Amino acid sequence: MKFKMKGLFSLALCCVFCASLWAETAENLIENYDLRTYSPQAIGAKDLVFRINVLGLTESLNQELSYGKLENVYFEVYWQAPNDWRIEVEGMPAGFIEKKTVLASLVVGYLGYVIPQKLAPKVSGYALVVGPQGAGYVIKGEDKSNVRGINKIEIVFDQEGKTTSFKTFAPNGVQGNIFSYKNRTWANNKWAFDRVVIETIQGFRKTVSETDIKFLTVAGFAFPETIKVSTKVGFNNGKELDPKTESKLELQFSKYEVNTGKAAKYFLKLAPKKKP
Numbered sequence: 001m002k003f004k005m006k007g008l009f010s011l012a013l014c015c016v017f018c019a020s021l022w023a024e025t026a027e028n029l030i031e032n033y034d035l036r037t038y039s040p041q042a043i044g045a046k047d048l049v050f051r052i053n054v055l056g057l058t059e060s061l062n063q064e065l066s067y068g069k070l071e072n073v074y075f076e077v078y079w080q081a082p083n084d085w086r087i088e089v090e091g092m093p094a095g096f097i098e099k100k101t102v103l104a105s106l107v108v109g110y111l112g113y114v115i116p117q118k119l120a121p122k123v124s125g126y127a128l129v130v131g132p133q134g135a136g137y138v139i140k141g142e143d144k145s146n147v148r149g150i151n152k153i154e155i156v157f158d159q160e161g162k163t164t165s166f167k168t169f170a171p172n173g174v175q176g177n178i179f180s181y182k183n184r185t186w187a188n189n190k191w192a193f194d195r196v197v198i199e200t201i202q203g204f205r206k207t208v209s210e211t212d213i214k215f216l217t218v219a220g221f222a223f224p225e226t227i228k229v230s231t232k233v234g235f236n237n238g239k240e241l242d243p244k245t246e247s248k249l250e251l252q253f254s255k256y257e258v259n260t261g262k263a264a265k266y267f268l269k270l271a272p273k274k275k276p
Contacts, residue, residue: 026128026139032161034118038190040221040258041081041115047264048079048115049257050223052107055250058091067092075107078263079115086266110251113213113224119155119163126153135159162191173202186215186222206236218256227251 040048052075062070073091078084087108089100125148126141133156141153152169167176180195194215200207209231216225229249232241 024130024137026123026130026141029130029137029139029157029161030119030123033157033163033191034120036161036191037116037119038184038187038192038222039116039118040223043188043221045115045221045258046081047259047261048077049255049260049262049266050077050114050253051075051255052077053252053254054106055252057103057106061092067096073103075104077107077111077114078266079111080263080267083117084267085111086270106249107251110224110227113227114253123153123155136161136164173200175200184215184222186217192222201236204235204237205233206241207231207233208241216253219258221256221258223256224251224253226253 053072054075058070058073061067061073070091073089076088076090078086078088085108087104089103092100123139123141125143125145127144128139128141130137130139132138136156136158138157139153139155141155143151150168150170154165154167154169155163156165158164162181163179165176165178167174176199178197178199179193180197181191181193184192192215194213196211196213198207198209198211200209209229212228213224214226215222217223227250229251231247231249232243233245234241
């Protein structure tokens with residue numbers, strides 16, 4: 001009889017646990033993640049200027065023999081809250097607008113590691129459902145309007161509420177992002193990932209990019225110091241990707257200026273002047 005009672009008690013606990021999982025809402029999970037994830041903006045960053053050097057870029061441009069002798073080509077980046085960005089290519093002659101636009105595209109995808117975007121805007125407009133997955137949760141979203149480029153999304157959270165993966169589904173392919181976190185003294189008990197593995201499948205083609213981020217602290221804020229990316233390509237046939245296809249990219253971040261008003265002055269100069 002005692003054994004049966006213990007079994008019933010265990011079953012009751014299991015039912016309560018499962019009910020609590022199902023009672024969690026997608027909105028609560030997303031809000032909790034945004035609140036507990038480290039963001040310089042959330043702790044007071046409003047105005048930011050910094051420099052990005054891409055390792056080997058100047059040498060590569062000099063090999064094109066089109067811009068004269070270049071000493072140091074780098075990117076000066078301006079950001080102003082809530083989400084105004086501007087990238088200036090420095091160290092090249094005036095003009096060459098199309099080339100500078102192409103060069104800026106090398107770094108624009110990594111700005112989100114400097115000022116992370118919240119999760120909520122990324123999933124806005126999708127019909128979301130949540131359910132248990134292992135010890136955590138999974139949110140599945142669908143674009144009922146069929147107007148977005150990404151039709152479906154899938155986000156996995158661990159038992160603490162951290163996102164461990166974010167997968168997107170589109171007509172032209174599937175992309176999965178896997179995040180790894182470390183405890184950081186500068187994060188003030190917030191979550192901060194320092195490694196992202198992105199797997200993209202388009203037809204028979206498969207691309208895997210591994211991104212590692214090293215941080216530094218400036219005026220009480222933490223920002224990337226280096227971002228190293230290793231990318232391999234191949235066929236989506238279940239086999240290991242050929243190491244010979246590996247390409248590497250290294251971005252070096254420096255000269256951070258936080259809340260000095262420099263970015264605000266920059267954007268003010270760009271603003272169109274009002275006619276009297």
